[in-house]
Amino acid sequence: MSRNGKSPGGGPRNRSLRHGNGGVLPGRNRRAAAVFLLPPLLVYLATVAFPIGESLFLSFFQWDGITRMKFIGLDNYRQLLTIDSTFRSAAVHSLVYLAVNLVIQLGGALLVANALTYLRRGQDTLRVLYLLPAVLSTVAIALLFQRVYSAEPEGVINQVLGAVGLGDLSRPWLSDVHTALVAVSVPEGWRFMGLYTVILLAGLLTVPREVEEAARLDGASETRIFFQIRLPHLRPVWLTTLVMATTYGLRGFDVPYLLTNGGPGVSTELLTTYMYKTAFTSTDYGYSSAISVFIVAECVVAVGIIVALLRRRGEALL
Amino acid sequence: MSTMIDVRGPAAGPTAPAPRRRTARRHPFSASRLSKALVTLVLLLQVYPFFWLVTTSLRPAKDFAAGNPLAVTTHPILDNFARAFDNGDIPRFLLNSALITGVSDLLIVVLGMMGAYALQVIGFRFSRLVLGLFLLGIVVPVQVALVPLFINYTDVGLLDSYPSVILPLVGFALPMSIFLFMSFYTYVPKETYEAAALDGCGPYRLFWWITTPMSLGTVATVVFVNTIFIWNDFIFANTFILSTGKKTVPLGLQSYLGSMGSTDWTATFAAVSVTVTPLVLAFLVFNKAVVRGLSGTTRV
Numbered sequence: 001m002s003r004n005g006k007s008p009g010g011g012p013r014n015r016s017l018r019h020g021n022g023g024v025l026p027g028r029n030r031r032a033a034a035v036f037l038l039p040p041l042l043v044y045l046a047t048v049a050f051p052i053g054e055s056l057f058l059s060f061f062q063w064d065g066i067t068r069m070k071f072i073g074l075d076n077y078r079q080l081l082t083i084d085s086t087f088r089s090a091a092v093h094s095l096v097y098l099a100v101n102l103v104i105q106l107g108g109a110l111l112v113a114n115a116l117t118y119l120r121r122g123q124d125t126l127r128v129l130y131l132l133p134a135v136l137s138t139v140a141i142a143l144l145f146q147r148v149y150s151a152e153p154e155g156v157i158n159q160v161l162g163a164v165g166l167g168d169l170s171r172p173w174l175s176d177v178h179t180a181l182v183a184v185s186v187p188e189g190w191r192f193m194g195l196y197t198v199i200l201l202a203g204l205l206t207v208p209r210e211v212e213e214a215a216r217l218d219g220a221s222e223t224r225i226f227f228q229i230r231l232p233h234l235r236p237v238w239l240t241t242l243v244m245a246t247t248y249g250l251r252g253f254d255v256p257y258l259l260t261n262g263g264p265g266v267s268t269e270l271l272t273t274y275m276y277k278t279a280f281t282s283t284d285y286g287y288s289s290a291i292s293v294f295i296v297a298e299c300v301v302a303v304g305i306i307v308a309l310l311r312r313r314g315e316a317l318l
Numbered sequence: 319m320s321t322m323i324d325v326r327g328p329a330a331g332p333t334a335p336a337p338r339r340r341t342a343r344r345h346p347f348s349a350s351r352l353s354k355a356l357v358t359l360v361l362l363l364q365v366y367p368f369f370w371l372v373t374t375s376l377r378p379a380k381d382f383a384a385g386n387p388l389a390v391t392t393h394p395i396l397d398n399f400a401r402a403f404d405n406g407d408i409p410r411f412l413l414n415s416a417l418i419t420g421v422s423d424l425l426i427v428v429l430g431m432m433g434a435y436a437l438q439v440i441g442f443r444f445s446r447l448v449l450g451l452f453l454l455g456i457v458v459p460v461q462v463a464l465v466p467l468f469i470n471y472t473d474v475g476l477l478d479s480y481p482s483v484i485l486p487l488v489g490f491a492l493p494m495s496i497f498l499f500m501s502f503y504t505y506v507p508k509e510t511y512e513a514a515a516l517d518g519c520g521p522y523r524l525f526w527w528i529t530t531p532m533s534l535g536t537v538a539t540v541v542f543v544n545t546i547f548i549w550n551d552f553i554f555a556n557t558f559i560l561s562t563g564k565k566t567v568p569l570g571l572q573s574y575l576g577s578m579g580s581t582d583w584t585a586t587f588a589a590v591s592v593t594v595t596p597l598v599l600a601f602l603v604f605n606k607a608v609v610r611g612l613s614g615t616t617r618v
Contacts, residue, residue, distance in 0.1 A: 023441015024508045025521060032521035033442040040433035040492055041448065043425070047489025048455045051466035058465065065469070112360050115353035126357060128605040130364050131612075135597050137550035139568040140590045144367055147583065156370075194364060195612065202613030222349040243457075251459030254552045258572070272461045279465045280557070292462040303457050 052296060058289035065283050076290035087291070089266050090274040097185045097256070097270055098249035104189030105245045109196035114226060116197070117204050127201065130194030138191075138254035145187045146259060149173035174260055177267045184256040184268045192248070196241055203237035204230055239310045246302050250295070271295050368598075375399070375588035382584050398588035402574075405585060408592055410563065411570035416596075418483055418555075418566060419548045423541050425488045430495025430540060431533065435525050437496065438503040439511065455493035460486070464557050471558060482558040483566075487548050495540050502536040503529065539611025542604060549597055567593045 023029075059076055063069040080087050112130070116123055133141075148156045151172035158170035173183040207230055215225050253272040256262070262269040262277070271291060279288035374382060376394035402408065433452070437445050463486055471477040506529070514524055552568045559565060565573070571593060574586040601608065 023439055023445070025440050025511050025524070026515050029440050029521045030442065033436050033440045035522075036432040036440060036525070037436035037442070037448070040429035040496065043429060043485065044452065044455065044489050044492050047467070047486045048458070048463060048492075049451060051463035051470075052454075052458060054466035054469075055462050108360075112356060115356045118350045118353035119357065124606075124609070126361060127609050128602070129361060131601070131605075131608070132368060132598070133364055135546055135550075135601050136594060137568045137571065138552050139571040140594060143571065143574075143586060143590060144371065190363070193360075198609055198612050247457050247459070251461060253461060258552075272459065275461060276464070279468075285465055285469070288465055292465065296458055296462055299457050299459060300454075 055289040055292040055296075058286055059293050061286040063285045065285055069286075072286070076287050079287070080290050080294065086266050086269060086274060087271075090269045090271045093181055093267075093269055094250065094252075094271045096181055097188075097252050098246065100182055100185035101189045101192075101249040101252065102245055104186065105192050105196045105249075106200075106241060108189070109193050109200050112193070112197045113200040113204055114230065116201050123201075127194075127198050130197050132194070133191045134195050136191065138188075139258060141187050141191060142255055142258035145183075145255070146174070149183055149259075175264050177264055180260055180264060180268045184259050185252075187255045187259075188249075188252055192245075196245065199241055200234065200237060203234045207233045235310065239306070242306050242310065243303055246306060247299055250299050250302060271298075371587055371594070372591055374584060375402075375591045377584055379582065379584045398584040399592065401582060401585040402589040402592065405582070406570050406573060406589060407562070408570065408589060411565055411567045412593065412596070414480075414564055415549055415566040418480060418487070418551075419545055421480070422484050422487045422491070422548045423544055425484070426491045426495045426544050427537050427540055429488065430492055430499050431525075431530065431537075433492065433496040434499030434503055435529060438500040439524075439529065440521055452493045452496055455490060456497070460490050460553060463490075464553070468557060477558060478560040478564065479558075480564065483551070483554045486554050487551060491544050491547070495544070498536055498540055499533060502533050506532060535607075536611075538604070538607045542601075542608045542611060545600070546597065 023033075060071060060073060061069045062072045062075075116126060119126070136144075149172070151158055151170065154162075154170075155173075157173060158167075161167055161170045171179065173179045211229055212225055215229060220228075251272060252270060253276065256268050256270055257273050257276065260268045262273050272295065275288050275291040275295065278284050278291060373394075375398050376396070377398075378393070378395055379398065436442070437449055467482075467486055468477070471482050476482045510528065511524065514528055519527070550568060551566070552572075555566045555569050556572075559569060571586075571589060574581070574589055
């Protein structure tokens, strides 16, 4: 405390010290920093950081959880990358799942958010109503969509198709190998589209009115205003939403697991569901850990690419 | 561009200032009409399932099985709810979910504030490094922790307990919580801390009497967002909870599919309706805070 009395204006020495440790509180408070940091850090280490390390460690072993662990080096990875065809399909399916979700959650949300800016009123109410599906649990969503997709008894989609004269297209959407993967990807997109609509709308509303008005007076079309004024203005919001949507898309699990559990065949198997089954159905902890490590690497690389693409030099992350 | 001219042409033609001002209004007709159509269509897609959920739960089972899944019944009944309560211990599921959600929220808020305070306000030498470690948790999917946690829980006897679900839920929510509190703390002027420190206020009292009361808005955001995720958590509960008495709402709902052989759909929809209600009501009551929080998340 004595230091504070000495330099109320924040002397150069004090400032440089502050700059070095990142805080804004004057003076050094090592013990207080430890008191405040340790509880959250310990919980985080125990439940997130340490398990990730443990996965990496386990991935070099063959272990069923009961018998003695056997060190096998890189064999799990070798099997994963060269032999295992299910893994390869699952990796591709995960990317399709991600793509479907990005199109619905970001593409769809951007269209809707842009449309909302043209409304004079009702924006607040609509935002709330759009968010409603995010409140549903994935189990409830799975139950709901089971009845949406089903053929026998006739589900909602087939019913609608029949009503508009497209009855030929009706099929059991979840057990048809050609449609199952997209069918299990859509519910998650539907669930969170409202969330991204709200976020993107908030970004769109910060576009300076005068700039748009000036463009309109100069005869710019709404399409042009969208592409040349609004979209560039949203860039920092894209960074956050893309990272969010991508990481959430890559961890997608619940809806495919509950709706089809990977089937028919392996046509809706994602990396996450495959890992889960390897761990808890085949109890092959080592191999499932290798899949886990692959998923982590995939997420880190994906986020790295997004940040590298969208970040401008000297800009802070997130 | 052509649409602009089309709209402006006829209206601005005949007379002078007044109509022209009207045509120069903010949104040209066509964009506005397209927008309204899109907004209505999406509204239907987002809200109709809720309507369907509730009406189905009020339909006689035979009526639902035989007829049009989209139709609305003319004679609403409550039988389905009675069967839903018979087939699963819904109050128990709700209680378990409430307990897990409440404790997790409390921990996420308190630990998140503490971490953000240490990182942003107090500061220490390796704070950037620690922050990076926390940010990793935003990126990494929760599934990777399942096997290690399952093994560790078995070792220490935590399997099939409330903490086994609460701990990882808190751990994976902490990074975002810390991040949100940190970005709020940056809005607090440095002078506030300096003035308080000059008056002899130490870091602990500062935290309790200045930082915490000011961050109640962020607390609301963190609580709302996490409540939705935790109340609906499936994967941790599904992996670590084994006994029926500790099942949460999502696990309880899942059992409706299996336990009755051929699924009793109307009863299942009734169960979904009942278990969704608390969260939907809370969301509708606090919607302003949720929307404000989500909109603020991206203020980079």
